[in-house]
Amino acid sequence: MSHCSPADANLDRNDVPRIAMIGQPNTGKSMLYNRITGASAYVGNWPGITVSLSNARVNLGGRTLEFVDLPGIYDLEGFSEDETVVANFLKTYPVDLVVIVINASQIDRQILMPLQIKQLGLPAVVMLNMADEARKNAIEIDTETLSARVGLPVHLISAKYGEGYPDAIASVDKVLSARADTPPIYADYDALRETLMTEETLAETLSGAVFYPEIPPQTIAQKLDRFLLHPVFGLPLFFAVMLLVFYIVWAIGLPSQGWVGAITDWIQNRILEPVLGLGPAWLQNFVINGIWLGVATVASFVPLIMLFFFCMAAVEDLGYLSRAAYLMDTWMRRIGLDGRSFVMQMMGFGCNVPALMGTRVMRSQPLRLLSMLIIPFSLCSARLAVFVFIIAAVFPPAQGPLVLFSFYVISFAAAFLAAAIFSRSKQFKNTEPFVLELPPYRVPTLRQVWLRGYGELREFLRRATNFIIIGTIAVWFLTNFPTNATGLDTWGGQLGELLQPVMAPIGINPYLTLALIFGFIAKEVVIGSLSTIYAMSAGLVAHQIGLTVSPAAAYSFCLFCLLYTPCLTTVATVKAESRSWGFMIFP
């Protein structure tokens, strides 16, 4: 690709300088990106790029800059989906600067990337991140010598603690100022392919600039791993940690739904009803039972989901998830998956959607598809809320936690069974080597966990809100027409009746059938729709269900809710990630 003619260059001028951030996984690239952009980043779609990338406009030194966070990749010449995405991006979108993030302790191998970027002909600044860790490992780096060798500015920084950060940003500013009148550049992959990068090239670049200690000091990771990766106790320890996470979500997240509920009720009673009381009654009914109910339902989930994402961000930043993948691989490979599929399944307990997106790290399409097949079986937080509601209404309090636990067991069993069956088929033959980096343990900072958790939550809300509002409006229509009809005489009630021949044998009544139909849109809608269907407030519905639904029927309802279909967002994500309609319908 050559876009060097002056006419092209003018067309290709970015309206603000574009800076791409690139680096291997576990280099703290996203942490640096978060430090630069604060919470201003948003996920955007780039035509020609198959996945969405996070980007942000930031004011630095009186200049507006656009930062793009490229997926973490191991090799610019690699073939995994993420690696293809980066190559396509750099070929399709000209950049004014590349920020290369490197884990300073691993510069012995990661120096490859700056050398490759140089071959691509892109202007760049190298950031040697995690300077604090490198110091702990007694690694000495002479940035000036290294900078002269590579021919790029090199900075030792700590994105986590901010060390060296101002100088590094000043350097970015300087490079941009120096090339202020130069058009942005497309990556020249032909030049990279023609150059052979040998081990000697790497060694020569580093010699005299980087010094590793003769005997590396024993790290905390080595001591901790002796327990956490213990051949026998490692796995039980991991499950104990996950149990703790779910306990925290349960103990703090569930009461918080009540607090949010109190706030939304207050808004409804004090603001919405008085204002809408001025308009016609149907409008009040529509806005309150149709739209507001949906908004309030989403809102009540926010603290619970936020808490879950915070916990998962902390566990991941700690470096524990990749170790869980190591621990579980022994068992996962027997059903055609690998340790990473299990980690994604764990993520799926929060929300299936980010877990599905996480499968992008897998290079083998069969492995990815099989992982995507089992993730929707994960009992996500939205389904959790439905179960808690029904279980609390029907079962005696002492049995509640046990019943809920049994659903988690079924969720795992169903996923493993599905994987075991489908992995027999040639279509899902895993061809990917299992090679996984185990990063050192790192203490997550509050700031980092907050930024990550908040970002995930915003993404979740963006995806979920529309569906939930459309869903509750649909419920409202089906349960309010024909006018004057109530309960089973409405269109919705009749729909529930229509399906009775199928649903009655498994003990699910027409009301609950209707709720399940709406549950296809989003599981969050189920509870809200029950209120609308029964035309009662949530508390009364719980009472009514407790009187009319037997424990066996309630169990059947929950089981059906767990297994029948994932929510629409998940289905849409499966479609987008697998790029196939057939596969979407399949699970």
Place this chain on the structure above:
Amino acid sequence: MSNDPTLETLREGRIVSLESLQPGESGIVEIVEAGSFENGLSVRLRALGLSSTHQVSMVRRAWFGGPLVVRAGKATEIAIRRTEAELVKVRKIQD
């Protein structure tokens, strides 16, 4: 201890698979065979610092045929399956 020439070569280091190393033992990578992965395995391992002339040592071995943890180069720990480690040939370093 012995003057047997075969044992001498053994002491200088013989080529074995990474899979056969015991925790604490190390070797120098000779070659990464393609196996059924074409060049997928060697490209990924190169990026992780596990390629020809680099030192690698065995850190731990999971039970029940599970994966291995090896240290590549100076500061990178990698989990790798036994079948994949079988393809990495190393010249064993004698203590």
